[in-house]
Amino acid sequence: MFYKRFELKILKNIRVLDFGRYIAGPYCGALLGDLGAEVIRIERLDGSEDRFIHPLKDEGGEGAMFMQMNRNKKGMTLNPTKEGSATIVEKLIKSADVVIANLPPQTLKRMGIDYETISKYNPGIILTTVSAFGAGGPYSERVGFDGVGQAMSGAAYLTGGESEPVKAYSPYIDYGTASLTAMGTLAAIIERNETGKGQIVEGALFATSLAFMNTHLIEQSITKKNRKAIGNRSPYAGPVDMVETKDGWIVVQVLGDTLFKRWANLVGAEDLLDDDRFSTDINRGVNGEILSKKTSDWASQYTNEEALNLLANANVPAGPVNDLQDALDDPHVKAMNFFQDLEYPGIPGKSPVMGLPVKLSNSDNTIDRRPPILGEHTEEILIDLGFTNDEIDEFKEKRII
Numbered sequence: 001m002f003y004k005r006f007e008l009k010i011l012k013n014i015r016v017l018d019f020g021r022y023i024a025g026p027y028c029g030a031l032l033g034d035l036g037a038e039v040i041r042i043e044r045l046d047g048s049e050d051r052f053i054h055p056l057k058d059e060g061g062e063g064a065m066f067m068q069m070n071r072n073k074k075g076m077t078l079n080p081t082k083e084g085s086a087t088i089v090e091k092l093i094k095s096a097d098v099v100i101a102n103l104p105p106q107t108l109k110r111m112g113i114d115y116e117t118i119s120k121y122n123p124g125i126i127l128t129t130v131s132a133f134g135a136g137g138p139y140s141e142r143v144g145f146d147g148v149g150q151a152m153s154g155a156a157y158l159t160g161g162e163s164e165p166v167k168a169y170s171p172y173i174d175y176g177t178a179s180l181t182a183m184g185t186l187a188a189i190i191e192r193n194e195t196g197k198g199q200i201v202e203g204a205l206f207a208t209s210l211a212f213m214n215t216h217l218i219e220q221s222i223t224k225k226n227r228k229a230i231g232n233r234s235p236y237a238g239p240v241d242m243v244e245t246k247d248g249w250i251v252v253q254v255l256g257d258t259l260f261k262r263w264a265n266l267v268g269a270e271d272l273l274d275d276d277r278f279s280t281d282i283n284r285g286v287n288g289e290i291l292s293k294k295t296s297d298w299a300s301q302y303t304n305e306e307a308l309n310l311l312a313n314a315n316v317p318a319g320p321v322n323d324l325q326d327a328l329d330d331p332h333v334k335a336m337n338f339f340q341d342l343e344y345p346g347i348p349g350k351s352p353v354m355g356l357p358v359k360l361s362n363s364d365n366t367i368d369r370r371p372p373i374l375g376e377h378t379e380e381i382l383i384d385l386g387f388t389n390d391e392i393d394e395f396k397e398k399r400i401i
Contacts, residue, residue, distance in 0.1 A: 010363075011032060012037075014036075014037040014098065015037070015038045016038065016100060017040055017042060017092055017093070017098070017100065018039055018041045019042050019103065020100050020103075021048055021102060021103070022049070022053075022065070022102070023065070023069065023171060023174035023178060024178045025101060025102035028100055028128060028130070028179075028181045028185065029069075029070075029073065030071055030072060030073070031178065031182040031356065033071065033073050033369075034071075034367075037097075037098075039073040039074070040074045040075070041074065041075045041372060042080075042092075043075065043375075044077065045077045045078075047374050051063065051066045051374070052066070053066070056348075057346070061346060064351070066371055067342065067351045067371055070371035071342070071355060071369065072367055073372060074369075074372055074376070074380075074381065075373065075378075076381050076401070077374065079399065079401075080111040080112055082398065082400045084400050085112075085400045086112060088401070092381075093113070093121040093122050094121050094122050095384075096122070097126060097192075098126045098127075098128060098185055099113055099125060099128065101127070101128075102130035103129070104131065104141075108129070114127075123197065124197065126189065126198045128185045128201040128203070129200065129202050129203070130181055130203040131203075131205075132144030132148060132205050132206060133206045134204035134206065134207055144205060144206070145171070145174075145205070146173040146205060147171075148206070149205040150173055150209060151165070151167070152206060152209065153206070153213045154213055154217065154220075155168075155209060155212070155213055157229065158216065158229050160229050161229050161230075165229070173209045173212070176212060177203045177204070177205050177208040181203035184203065230288070232251070233285075235286070235288070236282065237253075237284055237285050238291040238292070239263065239292050239295045240252070240253045240254065240288065241291075241292040243292065243299045243300075244299065246301075246303045247304055248303075249320070249321035250299060250304055250311075250320055250321060251318060251320075251321060252295055252311065252317070253318070254284075254291075255281060255317075256281065259316060259317070260278070260284065262316050263314070263316050266310060266314040266316060267298040269294050304320050308320060338354055339353060340352070340353055342367065342371075343370065345373060378401050379392055382401070
């Protein structure tokens with residue numbers, strides 16, 4: 001089938017002011033930028049903290065997190081708490097459709113970007129905020145990061161083994177919150193197009209973590225099973241585990257009777273097909289340790305490649321346990337062009353940055369703009385807002401920009 005290809009500019013007439021920090025705010029902005037919005041990343045004069053995390057040079061400088069979070073954005077510097085900055089903030093708000101800020105309410109007010117203030121300048125403005133716990137509860141004034149959400153939702157307790165809770169290496173609660181608030185922002189834009197009214201879109205790390213654990217929380221509420229961590233196995237099906245081969249590790253995930261029959265025939269465990277201990281997914285989860293041992297014994301005879309080829313031929317879900325370089329070198333990753341190599345001033349080599357991880361058949365999901373140098377577009381944006389060169393020079397002298 002032939003598809004006409006064109007740039008992904010669904011949000012081409014939307015301007016987003018990104019006051020975010022670290023992941024939840026900036027990644028929300030990046031997703032909106034991927035969809036064609038004009039996103040302006042607004043940083044403190046010496047650069048936001050997240051610009052320098054995971055530095056890509058020994059002597060410091062821009063880091064990997066900034067490269068990922070700030071694709072498809074312009075960049076400007078601004079101290080909105082400095083005397084004389086209010087006129088810039090007001091003109092920015094009047095020109096914008098969305099403000100993103102994963103900052104505490106008191107900080108928003110001090111910066112003059114709380115909803116009460118900005119909605120006076122622009123009644124159609126949408127304020128997208130992210131906090132650790134959300135407004136209205138006993139923890140609302142507390143600060144927190146991704147790991148707090150993983151811990152408090154029960155996720156860390158059920159990860160790893162019984163002796164020690166384990167936090168996931170990737171901050172998936174941050175990414176999930178960013179994605180959900182981007183979706184909420186899109187919904188607010190759609191509603192504003194119909195009503196003309198702006199609103200607050202509020203995300204919270206704790207809310208996201210509870211949403212991701214909701215299946216398990218429902219089970220606990222009704223059955224009171226009080227589940228414990230069981231490593232890489234699943235209490236709901238089996239075999240599900242990571243097992244060692246001659247030269248590495250693989251993950252095998254079997255769910256449903258059809259896959260279980262395929263697995264049993266492959267590993268020579270046909271006798272288990274008539275064993276009541278393995279008659280259902282739940283029974284196989286309860287007795288998963290036995291199934292993991294069978295899988296481990298079978299896998300130990302082969303290399304990773306051999307075992308995975310046999311599993312693939314049998315249509316049993318499996319994959320290699322990759323290190324980071326393995327993931328970068330994976331032939332499917334290269335064939336699918338998941339990453340786009342971006343050059344950045346002062347960084348040796350090209351950074352493999354992933355844009356919108358969802359394909360739209362009528363669109364070309366390419367990254368149009370590398371992350372901005374600190375303050376790269378400040379003057380351009382201010383001139384577009386109507387400020388003169390003399391006014392801009394004065395802002396610089398006063399260290400407002």
